[in-house]
Amino acid sequence: MTRRVIASPLLWPALALIALLGLNVVLTPSFLAIRVEDDHLYGSLIDILRNGAPTMLVALGMTLVIASRGIDLSVGAVVAISGALACAHIAAQPDGNSVTTVATAMLIALGAAVVLGLWNGILVSSFGIQPIIATLVLMTAGRGIALLITNGQIVTVTSERFRVLGAGYALGLPVAILVSLAVFAVVATITRRSALGMLLEAIGVNPEASRLAGVRYRTIVFAVYVFSALCAGIAGLMIASNISAADANNAGLWIEMDAILAVVIGGTSLLGGRFSLTGTILGALIIQTLTTTVYTAGITPETTLVFKAVVVIAVCLMQAPKFRRLLRRRRGAAGPPTVPDDDVAESAPRTDTVAAS
Amino acid sequence: MSTQTLNRRDGFLPAVTERIRGRYLSPVASFILFVALFATIVVRYGFTSPSQVFLNLLVDNAHLIVLAVGMTFVILTGGIDLSVGSVVALSTVILAKTLESGWPAPVAIVFVLLAGTVLGLLMGTVIEYFDVQPFIVTLAGMFLARGLCYVISVGTLPIKDPLLRKLGLNYLYLYEDKFIRWTVVIALIVVVVAIYVLHETRFGRTVYAIGGSRQSAQLMGLAAARTQVSVYVISGFCAALAGVLLGVQKLSGYSLNGIGLELDAIAAAVIGGVLLSGGVGFVLGAVIGVLVLGTIQVFVTTENLDSYWTRIMTGVLLLVFVLVQRVLVRDTR
Numbered sequence: 008m009t010r011r012v013i014a015s016p017l018l019w020p021a022l023a024l025i026a027l028l029g030l031n032v033v034l035t036p037s038f039l040a041i042r043v044e045d046d047h048l049y050g051s052l053i054d055i056l057r058n059g060a061p062t063m064l065v066a067l068g069m070t071l072v073i074a075s076r077g078i079d080l081s082v083g084a085v086v087a088i089s090g091a092l093a094c095a096h097i098a099a100q101p102d103g104n105s106v107t108t109v110a111t112a113m114l115i116a117l118g119a120a121v122v123l124g125l126w127n128g129i130l131v132s133s134f135g136i137q138p139i140i141a142t143l144v145l146m147t148a149g150r151g152i153a154l155l156i157t158n159g160q161i162v163t164v165t166s167e168r169f170r171v172l173g174a175g176y177a178l179g180l181p182v183a184i185l186v187s188l189a190v191f192a193v194v195a196t197i198t199r200r201s202a203l204g205m206l207l208e209a210i211g212v213n214p215e216a217s218r219l220a221g222v223r224y225r226t227i228v229f230a231v232y233v234f235s236a237l238c239a240g241i242a243g244l245m246i247a248s249n250i251s252a253a254d255a256n257n258a259g260l261w262i263e264m265d266a267i268l269a270v271v272i273g274g275t276s277l278l279g280g281r282f283s284l285t286g287t288i289l290g291a292l293i294i295q296t297l298t299t300t301v302y303t304a305g306i307t308p309e310t311t312l313v314f315k316a317v318v319v320i321a322v323c324l325m326q327a328p329k330f331r332r333l334l335r336r337r338r339g340a341a342g343p344p345t346v347p348d349d350d351v352a353e354s355a356p357r358t359d360t361v362a363a364s
Numbered sequence: 365m366s367t368q369t370l371n372r373r374d375g376f377l378p379a380v381t382e383r384i385r386g387r388y389l390s391p392v393a394s395f396i397l398f399v400a401l402f403a404t405i406v407v408r409y410g411f412t413s414p415s416q417v418f419l420n421l422l423v424d425n426a427h428l429i430v431l432a433v434g435m436t437f438v439i440l441t442g443g444i445d446l447s448v449g450s451v452v453a454l455s456t457v458i459l460a461k462t463l464e465s466g467w468p469a470p471v472a473i474v475f476v477l478l479a480g481t482v483l484g485l486l487m488g489t490v491i492e493y494f495d496v497q498p499f500i501v502t503l504a505g506m507f508l509a510r511g512l513c514y515v516i517s518v519g520t521l522p523i524k525d526p527l528l529r530k531l532g533l534n535y536l537y538l539y540e541d542k543f544i545r546w547t548v549v550i551a552l553i554v555v556v557v558a559i560y561v562l563h564e565t566r567f568g569r570t571v572y573a574i575g576g577s578r579q580s581a582q583l584m585g586l587a588a589a590r591t592q593v594s595v596y597v598i599s600g601f602c603a604a605l606a607g608v609l610l611g612v613q614k615l616s617g618y619s620l621n622g623i624g625l626e627l628d629a630i631a632a633a634v635i636g637g638v639l640l641s642g643g644v645g646f647v648l649g650a651v652i653g654v655l656v657l658g659t660i661q662v663f664v665t666t667e668n669l670d671s672y673w674t675r676i677m678t679g680v681l682l683l684v685f686v687l688v689q690r691v692l693v694r695d696t697r
Contacts, residue, residue, distance in 0.1 A: 078499075130686075139444070139499075140640050140686050147627055148679020154672035264503055277497045309518055309619075312511030319504040320490070327494045 016274035019325045020289040023272075023318070027296045035303050047176035051299060059295030060183035061086070061242035063288060065262055066269035067187075067194055068238030070287045071231040073270055074204075076211040076279025077131060077138035079232065082239035082266060084149020085123050086259025089116040089243030091156040094164050094253035103166035112169070113244060120240025123149075124233035132228040146263070153255035163252040173249030183245045190238065195284050204282075207231070211279025265294055268315075272322045293318070390637025390689055391649035394656055401659045409666050419544050421658040426547040427452065427606040427613065428628060428657070432636075432650040433558045434602025435629040437595040440562075441574045442642025443498040445596065447487065447505030448603040449625035451480050453618070454509040455607020460521035460617025469527040477604045483509065484600020488593035502596075506626070513619030521617040532612035547609045554605065558647045571595060575642030631678055632657055635685045656681065 031038040031051070041050035065082050072079045096112040097103045123145060130141035175182045198204030209217040210224060218224040242262070247253045271277060272293055273286025297318055301311045324330045406414045422429075431448055438445045455476045462472040487505045491498050523529070535543035562568035570591045573581035582588040611617055630640075636653030638645030657678060664674045 134687065134690055136686055136690055137640055140634065140682075143627070143630065143634075144679050144683045144686065147631060147682055148676045151672040151675030151679065154670070155676065159670050159672060264506075267500070268503070271500055277499065307514070307518075309514030310511055312507040313515060314511075316504045316508035316511060319500065319507070323496045323500055323504070324490070324494060327496050330494045 016283060016326075017286055017289065019322060020272055020274065020286055020293060023322060024289055024293050024296060027293065027300055031296070031300050031303060034300070038303070043179070047179045047181075051303070053181065055292065055295050055299050056184040057181035058299075059291050060181070060187040061245045061259075062262060062265050062269060062294060063184075063187045063291040064190060064238045064242045064245070065235075065259075066266040066273075066287045066291045067191055067284065068231075068235030069263075069266040070270050070273075070275055070282050070284055071194070071198070071207060072138070072235045073267075073275055073277060074207050074211050074279055074282035075228055075231050076214065077228070077231070078142065078267070078277070079127065079235045080139065080142040080263050081123065081127060081145035081149055082235060082242075083259040083261065083263045084146050084153065085120050085236050085239035086243035086246060086262055087150050087153035087253075087255050088123065088156065089120050089240040090247030090253040090258045091153040091162070091255050092116045092119050093169070093244055094162040094247050095156055097164045097166050097169060098162050103164055104168055106168065109166060109168045113172075116244055117237060117240045120236045120243070121233055124236025125229070127236065128229035128232035131232060132225045150255065153253075153258075157253055157255045159255075161252050161254045165251065169248050170251055171248070173245045173247070174251075183249070186241065186245070190241070191284060191288060194234075198284070203227075208280050208282065211281070266291075268319055269294055271326075272319070274326060293322075387637065387644050390635075390685060391646055391652060393688060394635050394637065394649070394652050394685065398652055398656045398659060401656065401663070405659065405663055405666070413542070416542055417662070419538070419542060419548075421655055421662065422548045422551070423545050424661070425654050425658045426545075426551040427609040428625070428632065428654050429551045429651055430554050430602050430606040430609060431625060431629040432632040432654050433554055433647055434599035434606075435626075435633050436558070436638055436645060436647050436650045437562070437571060438498075438599045439575075439630070439633050439638050439640055440571050440642055440645055441592060441595050442578070443491070443592075443595065444502065444630070444640070445487075445505075445599045445603075446499065446502040446626050447483070447509055448599060448606070448629055449622040449627075450506045450509035450513070451483060451600060451603035452607040452610055452622035452625055453513050453620070454516075455480055455604045456611035456614070456617035456621050457513045457516050457521065457619055458617070459608060459611045460523050461516050463523055463525050463528070464521060469525045472525075473608055476608055477601060480600045480602075480604020480607065481597055482600070484597040484603075485593065487600070488596030491596065492589050492592045498596075510619070516619075517617070518619060523611060523615045523617065528612050529615065532615055545613075547613055550605070550609060554602065555647060555651055562647055567591060567594070572643055575644070577643075628657060628678075631682050634689075635681055637685075637689070639689060 028038075035051075038051050041048050041052060043049070065086070069079055069082065093112040093116040096115055097108055100108045102108060127138075127142055127145060130136045130144070131138050134141075171182055172186070173183055177185060198207065206217070206222050206227060209220070209222055210227060214224060239259070239262075243259060246258050267277075269290035270282075270287050271290070273283055273288070273290035275282040275286060294315070297314055298311050301314055302308060402414075402418070405411070406417060411417050431452070435445060435448065458479060459472055459476050462475060463469065467475070483505060487501050490496055490501050531546045534546065536546060536549065537543050562571065570581065570586045570588070573584070573586055574588055574591055578588060578592075607622075610621060614621070632653030633645065633650045634640060634653070635656055636645070636649030636651065638650055660677050660681070661674055664671065664677070
C-alpha cells in the first residue's frame with residue numbers, strides 16, 4: 008500500500024498542493040475557514056475553486072489532446088471568441104435577461120467553439136499538420152477575430168441570468184466549479200469506463216500502429232480537438248459571465264499556457280500515451296492556489312509569474328526520470344535506498360493508479 | 365555512359381526547378397509574396413520613395429530579425445523557444461535599470477547580453493540533461509523572465525544614455541537622403557554571422573543533423589548534446605540583443621514590451637520555410653518572413669485598419685504556408 012502511494016504519479020502534485028495550502032495556513036491562520044453567508048459558502052478555498060474553474064475546464068480538454076500526442080494552443084483564442092460572441096448577441100437584444108436570449112447566446116458561442124475545434128481537427132487529422140503549428144494558426148488569428156466581433160471594444164452586458172454561470176451559486180457552491188466538476192465526472196466516466204481512454208492512449212503511443220490495429224484514428228483525433236474547443240468555449244462563457252463583459256484582448260490570455268502547465272504538473276506526459284484527469288485537476292488547483300498564495304502573502308501580484316516558473320521547473324524536474332535517477336543515486340550513496348530501485352516494481356502499480364483515476 | 369544520359373536529362377534548368385520545388389520552394393514563395401505585397405503597397409499608396417519604405421521596414425523590424433535568426437537555430441534542431449518575447453522585455457528593463465543606476469553603457473549592454481545567454485544556457489541544460497520538453501522549459505523561462513521584469517520595475521524606465529541615444533536616433537545615410545539606423549547594421553551583422561555559422565561550420569551542420577534525426581546524429585559521433593544546448597544559448601543571446609535593439613529604438617525599458625513577440629518570430633520562421641519539425645530551413649528565409657510580416661504591418665497602418673487585422677492576416681498567411689509546406693513534404697517523401 009505504501010509502495011503504491013509512493014509510486015503513484017499523483018504523489019508529487021498532491022504533496023505540492025498540500026504544501027502550498029500549508030504555507031497559506033501559516034501566513035493567514037483563517038485560510039481554511041469556510042463560512043456560510045446568504046445561503047452559500049464563503050472563504051479562500053471557495054475562491055480558489057471558483058477562480059480556477061475555467062483553467063480546470065480548459066486543462067481537461069487539453070489533457071485528452073495531449074494524450075493523443077497533440078497540443079492545442081488555440082484555446083485562449085477560443086475563450087476570447089466564445090465570450091465575444093455571447094456578449095455581442097446579448098448586447099444586441101432588447102431584453103438581455105430573457106431565458107431565450109441567454110440560451111441562444113450560449114448556443115451560438117458553443118457552436119462557434121465546436122466549429123473552431125472541427126477546424127483544428129481537420130488541419131491535424133486530414134491534412135496531417137503537426138498539432139503545434141495547426142493550432143498556432145488559430146492562436147495567432149483567433150484573438151484578432153474576437154476583436155473583430157467586438158469591434159475592438161469591451162462589450163458589457165447587463166443580464167442577471169447570464170451572470171449565473173460565472174458568478175452564481177447553486178447548492179452553496181459556485182456554479183462555475185460545479186460545471187467544471189460535472190465535465191470532469193463525465194469525461195472520467197467515458198474515458199475510463201469504456202475503451203475510449205485506452206484507444207486514445209494507443210494513438211498517443213504510436214498513431215500508425217494504432218491505425219493499423221483498427222483504431223479509428225481520424226474520428227478520435229477529431230473528437231479530442233472538438234472537445235478541447237468546447238471546453239474552451241464553456242470557459243470563455245464563464246469568464247465573460249463572471250465580469251459581465253467580453254474583453255477580447257485579455258479574456259483567456261495565456262490560459263493555454265496555464266492549462267498545459269496544469270496537465271504537465273498533473274503527470275500527463277507531453278509525449279502522449281498516458282494521461283491522468285485527476286492529476287490535471289490537481290495541477291489546475293496548484294496553479295490557482297499559487298496565485299492566491301502570492302496575493303495573501305502580500306507579495307506584489309506581478310511577481311506571481313516568477314513563482315509559477317519556479318514551481319513548474321521544480322515539479323517537472325521531479326517527474327523527469329533522469330532527475331529522479333540522479334536523486335536516487337545520491338541517496339543510495341548516502342545510505343540504504345528507501346525507494347526500491349526496481350523499475351518493474353515501480354511501473355506496475357503506476358499503470359494501475361492511472362487507470363483508476 | 366549512363367551518367368551522361370542522366371546528366372543530359374537533368375540539365376541545368378530542370379535541376380533548378382527541382383531544387384525550387386524542394387526545400388527552396390517555401391522561401392522562394394515567400395520572397396515572391398513579399399515582392400508582390402511590397403509592390404502593391406507602393407503603387408496603391410503612391411509612396412514617393414520605395415527604397416526608403418523598404419529601409420524603414422528594416423529599421424522597424426531590426427529586433428524581430430535578430431529574434432527570428434535565433435529562433436531559426438532552435439527550430440532547425442526540432443525544438444522551440446517560447447521565452448524570447450519575455451527575454452526581450454527583461455533585457456530592455458535590465459538595460460534601463462542598470463543605466464539608471466549609473467553603469468556605463470558598454471558594461472550595461474554586456475551585462476544584458478550575458479543575462480540572456482545565461483538564461484538560454486540554463487534552459488538548454490535542463491532540456492538536454494534532464495529530458496524535459498523544450499516547450500515546457502521555455503514556457504517556464506517565459507514566465508520567469510516576465511516575472512523578473514516586474515520585480516525590477518513595473519513602470520516605464522527611460523533610457524537617457526547619450527551613446528545609446530545616438531545608436532537609436534542617429535541616421536546612417538546610405539546615399540542621397542536614404543537612411544537606415546545603426547540598429548539595422550547590428551541586425552544585418554547578426555544575419556551574416558548566422559548564415560556563416562549555419563552553412564559553413566561543423567556546428568551548423570550538426571544543427572541540421574540533429575533536426576534531421578537526433579539519434580543518427582549521435583550515432584555518427586556528432587556532438588549532439590553540446591549543440592542542442594548551444595542553440596538555446598544562441599537563442600537567448602539573440603533575444604537579449606533584440607532586447608537591446610528594441611530598448612534603443614524605444615529609448616525606454618518596459619516590462620510589457622514584446623508580448624507575443626515569440627509568436628511573431630515563430631511565424632516569421634515558418635513563413636520563411638523553416639520546418640517546425642526540424643532539419644529544413646534557412647536564416648535568409650526567416651528574414652524574408654520578417655519582411656513579409658513587416659509589410660503587412662505597413663499595409664494595416666497606412667490603410668488605417670484596426671491593429672487586430674495584422675493578427676488575422678498573419679494567421680491566414682501562416683495557414684497558407686503551413687499548407688504549402690505540407691504539400692511539399694508529401695511530395696519529396
